[in-house]
Amino acid sequence: MTGESDSGSRFIVDEMLGRLAKWLRAIGYDAVYHNGGGDSALVQRALEEDRMILTKDSHLVKRKLARKSLLIKSDRPRDQLRQVVRELGLDVRSRMFTRCLICNRELVSIGKEDIRDRVPIYTYLTQDKFYRCPNCRRVYWPGTHKDSMLEVISSIIA
Numbered sequence: 798m799t800g801e802s803d804s805g806s807r808f809i810v811d812e813m814l815g816r817l818a819k820w821l822r823a824i825g826y827d828a829v830y831h832n833g834g835g836d837s838a839l840v841q842r843a844l845e846e847d848r849m850i851l852t853k854d855s856h857l858v859k860r861k862l863a864r865k866s867l868l869i870k871s872d873r874p875r876d877q878l879r880q881v882v883r884e885l886g887l888d889v890r891s892r893m894f895t896r897c898l899i900c901n902r903e904l905v906s907i908g909k910e911d912i913r914d915r916v917p918i919y920t921y922l923t924q925d926k927f928y929r930c931p932n933c934r935r936v937y938w939p940g941t942h943k944d945s946m947l948e949v950i951s952s953i954i955a
Contacts, residue, residue: 806885809848811839816874817851821881822901823946825892829901836860851881879953889954894943897930904928904937912936 807827810818814830821828829848831839836854840862843850850866852858858866867884869877882889895904907929913921915936928937 806887807846807848808851809839809843809846811836811850811852811854811857813853814851814869814877817869817877817881818901819898820874820878822896822898823894824878824882824887824889824950825895826887827896827901849885851877875949875953882953889950893950894928894937894939894946897933897935897937899935900930900933902930902932905931907936 808818808821809829809831810821812830812832815832818828818830827848828851829842829846831842836857839850839852839857840860842848843865844862848865850857850863851869852866853869853872855868857863858868867881870880871877881887896902897904905928907927909921909925909927912927912929916924916927916938920938920940924938924940926939929935930937
């Protein structure tokens with residue numbers, strides 16, 4: 798690893814790490830996915846947006862301008878997340894499920910009455926808390942998918 802990190806980190810992940818970006822978002826971190834445009838564009842965006850680069854490309858982390866970067870060792874997303882959490886000392890509890898898994902924006906609370914036609918009827922009848930992405934409009938609620946993700950996250954931080 799080069800550079801320093803803290804719990805307020807913002808990340809940019811290369812095109813080989815799309816699933817890692819989703820897991821970082823699940824634990825509440827700002828993680829953009831860089832798909833295409835090459836290494837120079839990735840490094841430039843990281844510098845402009847003050848983001849740490851997460852990559853599997855050992856040549857990329859050797860670039861002088863890629864001073865805030867972490868070389869990801871595993872091909873398995875769970876192991877990748879475990880490495881990032883441990884090596885950077887990330888807080889995985891305080892911001893869990895506060896970002897859109899798709900587009901990375903912070904979620905906003907939305908009233909139950911405002912999403913009646915946007916979720917399955919069973920979900921509407923059994924859930925009380927709903928969140929919406931202000932960008933892509935995706936609606937989230939604490940269902941069984943959250944429990945499954947919590948199990949994975951718990952195993953990673955154990």
